[in-house]
Amino acid sequence: MKYLFLIYADETVAAKANPTETMLPAYAAYSEAMAKAGIIRGGERLQPVNSATTVRVRDGRTEVLDGPYADTKEQLGGFYMVDVPDLDAALAWAARCPGANNGTLEVRPVWEMATA
Amino acid sequence: MGDGHGVSERDAARAAAEAAARGSYGKLVAFLSARTRDVAAAEDALADAFASALDAWPRSGVPSHPDAWLMKAAQRRLIDAARRRRTGEAAAERLAMVADELASLAAAERLPDDRLGLMFACAHPAIDPGIRAPLILQTVLGLDAAAIASAFLVPPATMGQRLVRAKVRLRQAGIPFRIPGPGELGERLAAVLEAIYATFAEGWLDPAGTEARRRNLAAEGLWLGSLVAALLPDEPEALGLFALMLFAEARRPARRTPDGSYVPLAEQDVALWDRAAIAEAEALLTRASALERPGRYQLEAAIQSAHVARRLDGRTDWAAIALLYEGLAVLSPSPVVAVNRAAALAEAHGASSGLAALDGIAADPRLADYQPYWAARAGLLARLGRTGEADEAYRRAIGLERDAAVRDFLEARRAAMAAEAGSQPPSPSNSAVDR
Numbered sequence: 001m002k003y004l005f006l007i008y009a010d011e012t013v014a015a016k017a018n019p020t021e022t023m024l025p026a027y028a029a030y031s032e033a034m035a036k037a038g039i040i041r042g043g044e045r046l047q048p049v050n051s052a053t054t055v056r057v058r059d060g061r062t063e064v065l066d067g068p069y070a071d072t073k074e075q076l077g078g079f080y081m082v083d084v085p086d087l088d089a090a091l092a093w094a095a096r097c098p099g100a101n102n103g104t105l106e107v108r109p110v111w112e113m114a115t116a
Numbered sequence: 117m118g119d120g121h122g123v124s125e126r127d128a129a130r131a132a133a134e135a136a137a138r139g140s141y142g143k144l145v146a147f148l149s150a151r152t153r154d155v156a157a158a159e160d161a162l163a164d165a166f167a168s169a170l171d172a173w174p175r176s177g178v179p180s181h182p183d184a185w186l187m188k189a190a191q192r193r194l195i196d197a198a199r200r201r202r203t204g205e206a207a208a209e210r211l212a213m214v215a216d217e218l219a220s221l222a223a224a225e226r227l228p229d230d231r232l233g234l235m236f237a238c239a240h241p242a243i244d245p246g247i248r249a250p251l252i253l254q255t256v257l258g259l260d261a262a263a264i265a266s267a268f269l270v271p272p273a274t275m276g277q278r279l280v281r282a283k284v285r286l287r288q289a290g291i292p293f294r295i296p297g298p299g300e301l302g303e304r305l306a307a308v309l310e311a312i313y314a315t316f317a318e319g320w321l322d323p324a325g326t327e328a329r330r331r332n333l334a335a336e337g338l339w340l341g342s343l344v345a346a347l348l349p350d351e352p353e354a355l356g357l358f359a360l361m362l363f364a365e366a367r368r369p370a371r372r373t374p375d376g377s378y379v380p381l382a383e384q385d386v387a388l389w390d391r392a393a394i395a396e397a398e399a400l401l402t403r404a405s406a407l408e409r410p411g412r413y414q415l416e417a418a419i420q421s422a423h424v425a426r427r428l429d430g431r432t433d434w435a436a437i438a439l440l441y442e443g444l445a446v447l448s449p450s451p452v453v454a455v456n457r458a459a460a461l462a463e464a465h466g467a468s469s470g471l472a473a474l475d476g477i478a479a480d481p482r483l484a485d486y487q488p489y490w491a492a493r494a495g496l497l498a499r500l501g502r503t504g505e506a507d508e509a510y511r512r513a514i515g516l517e518r519d520a521a522v523r524d525f526l527e528a529r530r531a532a533m534a535a536e537a538g539s540q541p542p543s544p545s546n547s548a549v550d551r
Contacts, residue, residue, distance in 0.1 A: 033515025
């Protein structure tokens with residue numbers, strides 16, 4: 001089953017701790033371990049939320065707004081897509097994510113589409 | 117609560133209820149469900165009894181026998197519940213059973229202790245092995261599903277469902293709440309001990325003790341271990357497991373520096389080890405050996421004993437430890453044992469013989485996500501100067517580690533190896549981390 005790991009953390013704290021220096025090697029090793037185990041299907045780190053733009057179309061009019069969809073205390077900072085046998089395996093991998101130590105991981109099963 | 121019953125009475129009542137809950141919960145559940153085998157109903161009745169205790173005790177004072185008070189209150193709930201189900205076909209039978217229990221309670225001077233019978237039921241072959249430890253934690257100690265779920269890395273709703281299903285099975289399958297006869301005791305005891313060890317090990321995973329829930333789990337594992345060792349004093353494996361957990365717990369204060377950095381066993385400051393706990397563990401192990409029935413937990417305790425012998429003369433007898441692991445590998449083979457044996461061989465006979473032992477198990481698919489294998493491999497490859505392969509193994513180990521302190525430790529080793537090899541560290545490794 002495919003699961004999406006959504007990595008949430010407080011960007012302001014992370015910025016002060018200089019995450020580029022301390023977290024990057026840990027994330028690189030984590031991604032590599034998932035690749036070697038053959039479970040990773042994708043994943044990226046995102047730019048800070050102040051770079052976000054939201055778009056919606058209502059009654060034929062397009063609205064474009066600065067900022068994220070929702071202002072939250074912890075922000076979505078990155079994601080992984082994994083393919084593992086079950087939720088237990090997904091949670092075991094999520095707990096190893098460096099982001100789990102200073103933030104929160106949301107683990108969401110992917111809605112599997114029936115292949116036509 | 118009216119005036120005149122201040123905070124102190126309420127606190128005293130709460131403290132008394134909590135003490136009763138900790139010391140007697142399992143006894144009460146075991147007694148209340150022994151005949152009906154309906155653990156869920158017993159737990160519901162007990163929860164009500166505890167609620168009424170918190171309401172009544174601040175006003176009337178804490179009773180002299182809180183257990184008996186709780187037992188009677190829970191019994192009344194069970195009888196009420198059985199009456200409400202009078203139309204059901206089993207109601208009459210249940211009422212008779214409850215009345216029977218009441219009569220035997222009145223006859224008993226003290227609350228009988230059938231926690232061991234309850235544990236054997238929870239670890240019965242008909243119960244899924246994965247749910248045995250959680251089931252024991254809930255029925256014997258009264259831990260809630262959410263706390264158990266977090267410790268075992270399972271969603272709380274899922275853990276709740278699994279526990280409910282297991283309790284239904286206990287009731288429907290007719291699993292007896294008793295200590296098995298001599299013929300099957302050994303095998304059945306192994307399942308009970310395994311569940312207790314799983315409890316302790318989950319708690320042990322949080323060495324810094326930063327997560328109160330996990331630390332409590334190690335304490336609960338120890339407590340269950342002491343209970344089984346006390347109730348089955350002639351079972352060497354029960355003594356062995358309790359000794360093993362005591363040895364491990366004795367080293368807890370030395371597993372982290374004050375700033376939270378990871379300290380491997382071989383580098384731990386022996387002055388920080390708990391000598392009283394070690395002495396108790398040694399005594400247990402001696403008693404177990406005298407029974408002359410060796411087993412897995414006694415061997416593991418003996419290995420721990422060999423490690424903590426370093427406190428006496430500053431030396432570790434790695435050859436003896438490797439030999440003990442060899443015995444353990446025969447008795448209960450696992451990747452854990454194989455990796456530890458290789459590590460001991462490396463200390464006793466050199467890095468290359470340790471690495472050869474690791475190569476011998478490399479085909480096991482379970483090693484793909486087993487961190488200690490990659491950490492051990494990295495360390496040995498580094499010692500042999502095979503830095504390229506070592507670097508890869510270090511990265512694999514770091515990526516598989518859940519504990520940030522251990523990740524930092526491995527990262528530091530990896531950087532040190534790179535510096536020694538004369539090259540730049542592969543990545544900037546800043547030790548001023550925010551934890």
